[in-house]
Amino acid sequence: MNRSNQSKIGRSIIGESIPQPPGADFLQLRPKDAPAGGLADWLAERFRAAISDGRLPIGSRLPATRVLAVELQVSRGVVTEAYQRLTEDGHVAGRGRAGTVVVAAPISTSRTDSDGFTRMTDGVVPEPGLEMFDAMRALPARIDLTPGVPDLAAFPRAAYLKAERAVLTDLSASAFGYGKPAGTPELRLAVANWIARNRGIKADPADLIIVAGVSQALSLVSQVLQNDGIDEIAVEDPGSLGSRLHLQGWGMRTPPIPVDSDGLRVDALRESGARAVVVTPAHQFPTGVVLDGERRRELMQWATEGGLILEDDYDAEHRYDRPPVPALRAMLTDRVIYAGSLSKILAPALRIGWMLPPAQYREALVGAKRLADLGNATLPQLVIAHLMEFGELERQLRFVRRRHRQRRDAMIDAISNHIPGATVHGAAAGLHLTITFDDQQIDDRRLASATLKLGVKTEPLSWHYQEPRSPGLVLGYAARTPTEITEAIATIAEVLR
Numbered sequence: 001m002n003r004s005n006q007s008k009i010g011r012s013i014i015g016e017s018i019p020q021p022p023g024a025d026f027l028q029l030r031p032k033d034a035p036a037g038g039l040a041d042w043l044a045e046r047f048r049a050a051i052s053d054g055r056l057p058i059g060s061r062l063p064a065t066r067v068l069a070v071e072l073q074v075s076r077g078v079v080t081e082a083y084q085r086l087t088e089d090g091h092v093a094g095r096g097r098a099g100t101v102v103v104a105a106p107i108s109t110s111r112t113d114s115d116g117f118t119r120m121t122d123g124v125v126p127e128p129g130l131e132m133f134d135a136m137r138a139l140p141a142r143i144d145l146t147p148g149v150p151d152l153a154a155f156p157r158a159a160y161l162k163a164e165r166a167v168l169t170d171l172s173a174s175a176f177g178y179g180k181p182a183g184t185p186e187l188r189l190a191v192a193n194w195i196a197r198n199r200g201i202k203a204d205p206a207d208l209i210i211v212a213g214v215s216q217a218l219s220l221v222s223q224v225l226q227n228d229g230i231d232e233i234a235v236e237d238p239g240s241l242g243s244r245l246h247l248q249g250w251g252m253r254t255p256p257i258p259v260d261s262d263g264l265r266v267d268a269l270r271e272s273g274a275r276a277v278v279v280t281p282a283h284q285f286p287t288g289v290v291l292d293g294e295r296r297r298e299l300m301q302w303a304t305e306g307g308l309i310l311e312d313d314y315d316a317e318h319r320y321d322r323p324p325v326p327a328l329r330a331m332l333t334d335r336v337i338y339a340g341s342l343s344k345i346l347a348p349a350l351r352i353g354w355m356l357p358p359a360q361y362r363e364a365l366v367g368a369k370r371l372a373d374l375g376n377a378t379l380p381q382l383v384i385a386h387l388m389e390f391g392e393l394e395r396q397l398r399f400v401r402r403r404h405r406q407r408r409d410a411m412i413d414a415i416s417n418h419i420p421g422a423t424v425h426g427a428a429a430g431l432h433l434t435i436t437f438d439d440q441q442i443d444d445r446r447l448a449s450a451t452l453k454l455g456v457k458t459e460p461l462s463w464h465y466q467e468p469r470s471p472g473l474v475l476g477y478a479a480r481t482p483t484e485i486t487e488a489i490a491t492i493a494e495v496l497r
Contacts, residue, residue, distance in 0.1 A: 022073035026063050027055065031072050039074060043082035051091055051102050059139045062092060062100040090446070093453040095140060103139065103452055142455030143488040147286065147432035147476035150344050151403050156387075156396050163386040167379070179378035181370035183210025183354075187381040190388035191354045198317060200330040201338065203356050209365055210376050212351040214312050215246050217339040218278070220355070220372065221310060222250035224364045225276060233310065234274035236264055238464040240285045243278060243312070256466035259284060263291035266298035269307075276308040282316035282325045286434045286464050286474045288426010290325050300328065303335035313340040315430040317397055320405045322428045334358050342384065344431060345397055352376060352384055400478075404431060410482035411475065414489035419496065422472075434461060436472035442496075444471040450495045456488045 023030040027050050034042035050056040062068075065083060069076040083100055086092040093103045137146055182188070188205040195201040211217045222233070233247055237256030244254050257269045257277065264279055279299070281291035291299070303309050311328045329338035341353030357365050369375065387393050408427060415422055415435060422435040437444075444460035451458055461472035473492070477485055 022071070024063070024068060024071040026068065026071075029068075029072060031074060039078045040081040040085070043072075043079065044085040047082065047086055048089075048091065056102050058102050058136055060102045062102070064099060087453075090449050090453075095455075101139065103449060139452075139457065141452060141457035143480060143484045143491075144457045145459075145475045145477070145480065145485075145488055146457060147459060147474045148344070149476055149479045150347065150431055151400050151407075151478050152347055153479075154396075154400050154403060155347050156392060159387060159392045159396070160383065163383045163390075163392070164379075167382045167386055171382070175378065175382075179375045179381070181375040182366050183208065183376060184378055184381045184385065186385040187352075187388075188354075190385040194388055194393070195327075195338075195340065195354075195356070199313065199327045199340075201327055201356065202330075207356060207359070207362060209355045209357070209362070209369060210381060211339075211353045211355050211369065212373070212376060213341045213343055213348070213353040214314075214339045215242070216372070217337075217353060217355040218243055218246045218310070219250055220365050220368045221337060221357075221361075222247055222252050223368045224361060225308075226251065227364065230275050230308075232274055232276075234269060234272055234277040235466075236279060236284060237466050238286055238461065238469065239278070240280070240312075240314075241463045244466075247278070254466075258467070259287060259289065261289055263289050263295045264299065266295055266302055269299075269302060275306065276310065278310040278312060279328075280312045280314040281328055283314055283318070283426065283430045285314050286426070286432070286461065288428070288430055288432075288434060290322070296328065296331075300332045300335075303332060307335065309336045311336050311338045313338065315344060316340070317345060318401065318404060318431060319429045320401070320408060320427075329356060337361065345393065345400075346384075350380060350384070352380060404478045407477040407480060407482060407485060408433070410485045411477045411489065414486045418489050418493035431478040432474055432476040434472055434474050436461065436470040438470075440471065442471045444473060447471075447492070447495060448473065451492050454491050454495065456491045458492070 022032070027046060029043070029046060031039060047056070047062070051060075056062075062083065063071075065076055065079040069079045072079070083092065087094070087100075091102065092100050095101045185205065187210055188208040191208055191210075192203045192205040195203060211220065225233070231251065232253035232255060234257050235244055235247070235254045236259045238259060239256075247254050255272050255274055257272060257274075258265050263281065263284060264277070269277055279291065281296070281299075283290065299309065309328060309332075313327055316325065316327070327338060329336045335358065337358065338356040339353060342350050343353070355365065384393075387396075411433065412424060412427055415424060419435065421439075422437060425434040425436065427433045444462050448458050448460040459474040461470075461474055462468075464474065475488075480488070
């Protein structure tokens with residue numbers, strides 16, 4: 001064999017002269033599988049199937065049209081047409097430099113899948129499972145109005161660094177070992193002082209348990225109550241979808257108890273037969289109503305008769321137009337598990353919260369915390385304790401209250417100007433407000449999807465209902481500037497038109 005033939009064979013072996021068959025590694029797409037004349041239809045359907053069965057969860061990015069066209073050896077117009085059909089169906093949306101992103105799951109029949117997602121024939125996921133809920137929260141948007149997020153740009157970096165240096169300077173070597181599952185004595189003392197000053201709760205620091213936010217408190221309580229034979233915890237309706245998913249993730253049933261303008265309906269709670277309930281009495285999520293005096297007395301009477309209250313002190317510190325509301329735990333100690341956190345005061349990234357249980361549950365809850373993670377990281381606890389001890393947390397709260405109020409006012413003004421037919425709820429406190437619409441034909445899930453296509457992320461109110469009610473949107477304002485808020489509300493109005 002001459003050198004020329006040997007060279008040709010060598011190039012063939014390494015693939016230089018062998019044409020590659022059309023196909024893409026992405027979803028193992030092969031154009032030869034498509035019916036004649038139906039490439040765009042076939043491609044769109046393959047993407048729909050992948051989104052529906054979870055191979056492309058919400059937040060996934062599709063390949064660039066030019067890249068995929070080259071790999072499939074088809075015209076770019078075929079890929080563009082397939083993407084356009086997915087966009088029109090509401091399954092994907094363009095995100096500029098971020099590319100084309102999955103925003104909703106298509107389905108063909110109404111069912112509840114093994115992954116916990118409830119899927120409907122209209123092609124919209126009305127109540128996402130935990131993974132999809134997290135994916136939606138992580139999805140980038142030009143203006144993100146996700147509720148429950150404080151002004152993250154206002155985090156006191158200089159004060160935190162100063163406190164961190166002070167803690168590390170004085171810290172003994174032994175403090176770098178494993179901490180106590182219930183939390184450091186320093187932070188438990190600081191929290192006891194904090195809730196005494198700000199929430200009227202008298203607590204022995206030894207009774208407090210430091211947890212990774214209220215979500216972990218719910219998880220630990222679920223485990224302990226199940227050991228006591230309680231397999232359901234009633235929840236407010238509407239109420240936090242995230243909290244409900246955490247409870248359900250630990251095997252708890254969550255019977256809905258309606259909320260009206262006075263808060264949780266205790267008569268409905270009695271009728272449900274539930275032995276435990278989660279409430280947000282200071283600023284109900286998502287409606288923003290305060291549990292009024294008569295309902296408080298009814299709820300506490302229910303608890304003294306054997307019920308257990310899990311008090312999520314949600315948004316209690318963020319008040320603008322009303323006086324402070326006392327915590328239930330301040331009035332009833334033996335039947336209330338109190339929980340709070342720093343997520344709305346400083347930042348969710350800290351993952352520091354606290355739980356104050358009745359004496360009969362404390363040992364079991366500390367045991368569950370030990371098995372969960374051996375206790376929160378010690379160093380951040382000591383830094384937060386230092387911030388609390390030297391008054392930095394009060395200063396930070398006063399600072400962000402002013403900023404949050406300005407942004408709340410900007411959102412109310414924008415709604416009044418652009419969506420005058422909407423009713424605003426819960427504006428006197430908190431980090432979000434809720435709007436509802438008189439037009440019952442509005443599908444708030446489709447509305448949220450359509451605004452997301454235009455770069456504005458909101459949460460449909462129906463996510464937080466178990467029983468159907470008026471459509472609406474839950475709109476966080478604390479993390480956005482007044483200009484961004486005005487632009488976002490104008491975009492929602494445009495979609496409504």
